[in-house]
Amino acid sequence: MPAPTKFTTYIDEHADSFIKRLAEAVAIPSVSGEGPRRKEVFRMGSWLEGQLNTLGVKTKQVDLGKHTMDGQEYQLPPAILGKIGDSPNKKTVLIYGHYDVQPANKSDGWDTDPFTLVEGDDGRLIGRGSTDDKGPIMGWLNVLEAHKALGLDLPVNLRFCFEGMEESGSEGLDDLIKSEAAKGKDGWFAGVDCVCISDNYWLNSRTPCLTYGLRGLAYFKVTVSGPARDLHSGVFGGTVFEPMTDLITVMSKLVKSDGTILVPGVAEMVPPPTKEELEMYDKLDYSIEDIEDAAGASIAVSSDKAKVLMGRMRYPSLSLHGIEGAFYGAGAKTVIPASVSGKFSIRLVPPQTPEQIEPLVQKYLEFEFGKLNTKNKMTVENLHGGKPWMADHKHWSFEAAKKATEAVYGRAPDYTREGGSIPVTLTFAESLGVNVLLLPMGRGDDGAHSTNEKLDKSNYIEGTKLLGTYLYEVGAISQNA
């Protein structure tokens, strides 16, 4: 049961008005990470709730409390929960999205005002939030509008969970989801059969994809301290154990140039890929050139495409991010820093958890530090972490998304895992115990957190059709079930 033709026709015919809707949303600079713009996040939430109500969705705002940012206390933007449809014969799909955006200023290097949606000759819709994540949210509103205007029944019951703090750590959301889930049939998410999140991107700029995995993270700070204050290398060089020397040495023991993780036990936790998996990576519409184009240099760790893609999606990786407390400016300064902290993180894949990784890192660093026979002191902190997530990509929700992709784009989607994290994914999966599907609307080159963020018009319009068609395919399953 694909979507009715009049639905897809309506979408095509109303493209201009849908772009206007997106322009209205982009014009509200709902930057959650900047105190002075916090009120705009609230304004965006109210605007969104108004749209939902107009389109027949029952909503409630949930106060998530206060938090402290840059030393000042702020009210958190509300979560906006929505509900439309209650038929016991239909599947219930929970939609997640976020209505806040990353910071943006013209002076960062934008070609146009970031909060004015501009349509380029090439079809790019340029503006902050166009692809991350206002475009996808507008897609859902467009689907609702089409059904209301055409007098069509929705093929599923819908629940919505929109937040305004995703770009600033999703504060308060986990607690809300867990508490609503704990209410069971009295909670807002009662009866939810699956979750659909449209907040990531195609691997490339050509091929639609469904995403079924995200890596987790374990972030570490290793501090080596010695003298009571910074010392002058002219006076102390050659007389004392220097913290930087010790820190650099232990940091050098963590990972090899080619990315091999040297912390014993970490890589070993991950099973080798199956033949089926290897074939899947080989088939992905992505090349070494795509990776190197994105990085802007020929620096891929291998010429084996499946190996490089698995490096991002299927294996853990360890990156050294920097050092706090050392000299970091331009020029030459002859300081012996008193206390220096190396920052590094390990991206995790199933079955790894931060809880399992932390003692391995701790023990190994202590072992390597012990070998130095230094009189400096070392401490290791686990700054934050998150578990990896992986969904069953043969679940009926993924099957529905696959059929919808074939219907709209005329081709089967790629199946991808992402190298980064979207923590709420795991919260939904664990709290509700249902399948979560990541169904991206935008392309890999959209520049979600960069200057000149864009969403291609074709991705916006075809993506709106995709979201609607996905609901019909889910509906067809419940009809057949």
Place this chain on the structure above:
Amino acid sequence: MPAPTKFTTYIDEHADSFIKRLAEAVAIPSVSGEGPRRKEVFRMGSWLEGQLNTLGVKTKQVDLGKHTMDGQEYQLPPAILGKIGDSPNKKTVLIYGHYDVQPANKSDGWDTDPFTLVEGDDGRLIGRGSTDDKGPIMGWLNVLEAHKALGLDLPVNLRFCFEGMEESGSEGLDDLIKSEAAKGKDGWFAGVDCVCISDNYWLNSRTPCLTYGLRGLAYFKVTVSGPARDLHSGVFGGTVFEPMTDLITVMSKLVKSDGTILVPGVAEMVPPPTKEELEMYDKLDYSIEDIEDAAGASIAVSSDKAKVLMGRMRYPSLSLHGIEGAFYGAGAKTVIPASVSGKFSIRLVPPQTPEQIEPLVQKYLEFEFGKLNTKNKMTVENLHGGKPWMADHKHWSFEAAKKATEAVYGRAPDYTREGGSIPVTLTFAESLGVNVLLLPMGRGDDGAHSTNEKLDKSNYIEGTKLLGTYLYEVGAISQNA
């Protein structure tokens, strides 16, 4: 021929007026490194010239031109050259000092206003420049005043070279010294037999010393670059060669925790200490506890005192100062920096020169980087350098200073080498081809560049006697010669 008793008596009797002179000098905030205070450096130069003229010294101001600081052009403070005495039967001693000071603000943590000289109950004369370098310059003025007041002939001819940019790189001074030296008998430094610089400190707070060596420096920046821009470790971790990983690895190959330099050929250039030298280090009034007190922690590389002291004075050392381009803030950021530059420097001792060291470092880093088989690129820059300096500490100028120390302090001085650099020392030694003596006035705990900089009253007054007595001992040599 020690100094006449009436000279030393005069110094004791006029201590209060000498402290007042120092207070006047300290009250002029001649901070060379701060644009808005540049005019105060000029005011200080004029004040100093006035004092010299009043005390019978013929002077000239030398315009050193302009320079750029923090993007703005400034006039350099003048060098003030002075001359008194022209007897062919006397030795001619050239005195160097600097009349500019380090920045200081009460809010940095000073207990008192830094530009008001305060005398503590414990005899400390607290104020910016008290010990670095206004105290020693006032010492010379005090000597001149005593001779003028007492109608005594100076035992030597004196030449003075005072600059106002020492704390900001001594800009323009090298050229002046070289050009005056090149003028030979027509230059301001014609006939100079030796140079005396009072701009360093005792090793401790107990024992006067004479300093006959300074280490040189070779400062390096090693840059590893890969991607065209910073990358997100979620997206790229595990797929590309990361510059930080490569940089940390090559930096870890430079020096061991105990300070052993791993660059082949560097340590080998330095001959082992003679038995006589070892005995000298053993006899120095300095302990491991002194080093550790100064560092504020028990982190000396050895419990062997001579070894630790030689680590500062007689051997090269390699310190890792920091990394430019990596994440350096607090908190957690999952960046893969695109280009990172490690900063490190090697303190040099004779016979090492920066020119010899640079190719050794370059070759070794390329060798170690080559082993990585990375696709990132590495460059090595030598940011700046200076040769080490060492004087003959059995020269008659040192003998004179030794006798003067015994006369004033009742004990033989320690003979020390400094771990840091005073570049003008080398310029005088090489341009004039004469012995340079470093004859410190202050103590090791004076805190020259720190808050609450001080000069002990006893060091100021006895130090003034020491400077005068040194001239008499030099004079005695010329009488005997």
